Amino acid sequence: MTPNIVSAANTETHPIFVVEKSQFDDWLISQPEQWQNWIKSQGFEAEGGRHLLLPNETSQFSSVLYIRSKELSIWSLADLSMKLPKGTYALEAEISPKQATDIAIGWSLGTYVFDRYKESKAEPAQLVLPSGADAALVQRTVKATYLVRDLINIPAADMGPSALEAAASQIAGEFEARQGNIVGSDLITYHYPMVHAVGRAAADPPRVIDITWGNPDAPKVTLVGKGVCFDTGGLDIKPSAGMLMMKKDMGGAATVLGLAHMIMDAALPVRLRVLIPAVENSISGNAYRPGDVLTSRNGKTVEIGNTDAEGRLVLADALTAADDDEPDLLIDMATLTGAARVAVGTEISATFTDDDELFAALAAHAEIEADPVWRLPLWDGYRHLIDSKIADINNAGSSSFGGAITAGLFLKEFVEKSKSWVHFDIMAYNSRSRPGRPIGGEAFALRALYAMISARYSVAP
Structure with a gap:
C-alpha cells in the first residue's frame, strides 16, 4: 500500500x-x-x-x-x-x-516530504483506502510521483549524470528492462555528437541512457527526457540568481522515468523505450562556444547562437535516435524555456504537437486527472527566426519573442519518421505550496500522460 x-x-x-x-x-x-x-x-x-x-x-x-x-x-x-x-x-x-x-x-x-538532508518531524495521518478505489493505480501513481519529486529535489552534487544513470538503472532493474549507457568519448563513436559537445566540459562525463522494455512486436512508445543535471549556461553564463533552480533542469528526465515506471508496473502492452541525454552544462577550457557549428546525429549542422540553449541540442540527438525506430508515439519532456513559463505560467504544461487527435485525447485526460496542459502552436511562420547564415539551423532564435515556439520548431527538425510526436515544455517544480503539491520538484503531466497512454494501448486505464 x-x-x-x-x-x-x-x-x-x-x-x-x-x-x-x-x-x-x-x-x-x-x-x-x-x-x-x-x-x-x-x-x-x-x-x-x-x-x-x-x-x-x-x-x-x-x-x-x-x-x-x-x-x-x-x-x-x-x-x-x-x-x-x-x-x-x-x-x-x-x-x-x-x-x-x-x-x-x-x-x-x-x-510527501523531501527529507534526504534534514530529518522530518511530520507525522502524517493515515487514510483507510476508500471503497471502490483502485489500490494498484493509487500505489503506482504515488510511487512514480515520489520518484520524480525526489530526483528533481536532489542537488546536482548528488544527482549528476552518473547518479541519474544509477537511478535509471534501479528502475530498469526493477522491471528487468534492458539498459545501455553510452558515456564520454563513446558518444562520438556512437553518433551523439551534440550530447558530447554540451557535456564534455564537466567533470562528470556526459552520457546517453537507453532503456528498452516490453514485447518487440507491440506498438512502440518512446520517451525522451532532457537530463541536464545542472546548467551554468555554459560560456553564456547565467547570473547567480538564474542558477539557483538549475538542479531541476533534469526534470524532463525525471518525469519520463516516472512515467516509464508506471507503464512497466502496469505491464501495458507496448514496446517502451526511454532515452535520456544526461549532461552537466559546465565551463572549462574545452567547453563549446558561441559561434561554434556542431554536426548533429542526423547530419544537420547547428550554429551555436547561445550556449544556454543547450537542452534542445542534447534532445535533438536523442530525438533523432528515437525517430529512427519509427515509434507509434514519441513523447519528449524538458524544462526547456523560460518563454513557456511566460506563456502559460508555472503550473501548466506547455504542449506542442501537430497531431490534433493526439492532443484532443491528451487534453481530455488532463482535465479528468486535474493535470493541466495547454497547447501552443508549432507555427512554421516563425521558422525563419532560427535560420543560420553559415549552418542549417541556429540553436537560439534571433528574436526574444516566441521562444517556446522556436524551441519546439528546432526539435521538430529532428522528428521525421515518428507516427505521432508531442513535446512538453514543463516547469517541473512547484513554486508555491498547494494541497498535495509542496514547494519543490513536481511530476508535470505524469498522470495525464499515463491515463492517455493506458487508454490508447489497453482497454482499461
Missing part, C-alpha cells in the same frame, strides 16, 4: 464526514446536540475546503467535519493528511470509484 494509506479500518478509526456546503444546515440539524453546540461555539463557517475536529461524549477528538463546495477531486482532501492529528481516518461520503482513487492518491501525495 502507498504511504499513509491502509487497507482496512481499525478500532481507533476516525470518520471524516464530507458535507456539501449547500446541505450543511440540514446536516447540522440531524446531528447530536453536543455537536451542534460545539460547531456553533467554534464559530465555524461552512465554506468549501474547511474542516473541524468533532468531540465524542467525553470531549475527546473523535471525528472530522469537512465541507465541500464542488465535486471531490484529487486535491480536495490532500492537505488534511498533514493537518489532522496523527491517527487513522475513514471517509464517510458517497463517491465514485474514480473519486475514491483520486482522493487516496491526493492524500498520499500530500504527505
Whole structure:
C-alpha cells in the first residue's frame, strides 16, 4: 500500500464526514446536540475546503467535519493528511470509484516530504483506502510521483549524470528492462555528437541512457527526457540568481522515468523505450562556444547562437535516435524555456504537437486527472527566426519573442519518421505550496500522460 494509506479500518478509526456546503444546515440539524453546540461555539463557517475536529461524549477528538463546495477531486482532501492529528481516518461520503482513487492518491501525495538532508518531524495521518478505489493505480501513481519529486529535489552534487544513470538503472532493474549507457568519448563513436559537445566540459562525463522494455512486436512508445543535471549556461553564463533552480533542469528526465515506471508496473502492452541525454552544462577550457557549428546525429549542422540553449541540442540527438525506430508515439519532456513559463505560467504544461487527435485525447485526460496542459502552436511562420547564415539551423532564435515556439520548431527538425510526436515544455517544480503539491520538484503531466497512454494501448486505464 502507498504511504499513509491502509487497507482496512481499525478500532481507533476516525470518520471524516464530507458535507456539501449547500446541505450543511440540514446536516447540522440531524446531528447530536453536543455537536451542534460545539460547531456553533467554534464559530465555524461552512465554506468549501474547511474542516473541524468533532468531540465524542467525553470531549475527546473523535471525528472530522469537512465541507465541500464542488465535486471531490484529487486535491480536495490532500492537505488534511498533514493537518489532522496523527491517527487513522475513514471517509464517510458517497463517491465514485474514480473519486475514491483520486482522493487516496491526493492524500498520499500530500504527505510527501523531501527529507534526504534534514530529518522530518511530520507525522502524517493515515487514510483507510476508500471503497471502490483502485489500490494498484493509487500505489503506482504515488510511487512514480515520489520518484520524480525526489530526483528533481536532489542537488546536482548528488544527482549528476552518473547518479541519474544509477537511478535509471534501479528502475530498469526493477522491471528487468534492458539498459545501455553510452558515456564520454563513446558518444562520438556512437553518433551523439551534440550530447558530447554540451557535456564534455564537466567533470562528470556526459552520457546517453537507453532503456528498452516490453514485447518487440507491440506498438512502440518512446520517451525522451532532457537530463541536464545542472546548467551554468555554459560560456553564456547565467547570473547567480538564474542558477539557483538549475538542479531541476533534469526534470524532463525525471518525469519520463516516472512515467516509464508506471507503464512497466502496469505491464501495458507496448514496446517502451526511454532515452535520456544526461549532461552537466559546465565551463572549462574545452567547453563549446558561441559561434561554434556542431554536426548533429542526423547530419544537420547547428550554429551555436547561445550556449544556454543547450537542452534542445542534447534532445535533438536523442530525438533523432528515437525517430529512427519509427515509434507509434514519441513523447519528449524538458524544462526547456523560460518563454513557456511566460506563456502559460508555472503550473501548466506547455504542449506542442501537430497531431490534433493526439492532443484532443491528451487534453481530455488532463482535465479528468486535474493535470493541466495547454497547447501552443508549432507555427512554421516563425521558422525563419532560427535560420543560420553559415549552418542549417541556429540553436537560439534571433528574436526574444516566441521562444517556446522556436524551441519546439528546432526539435521538430529532428522528428521525421515518428507516427505521432508531442513535446512538453514543463516547469517541473512547484513554486508555491498547494494541497498535495509542496514547494519543490513536481511530476508535470505524469498522470495525464499515463491515463492517455493506458487508454490508447489497453482497454482499461
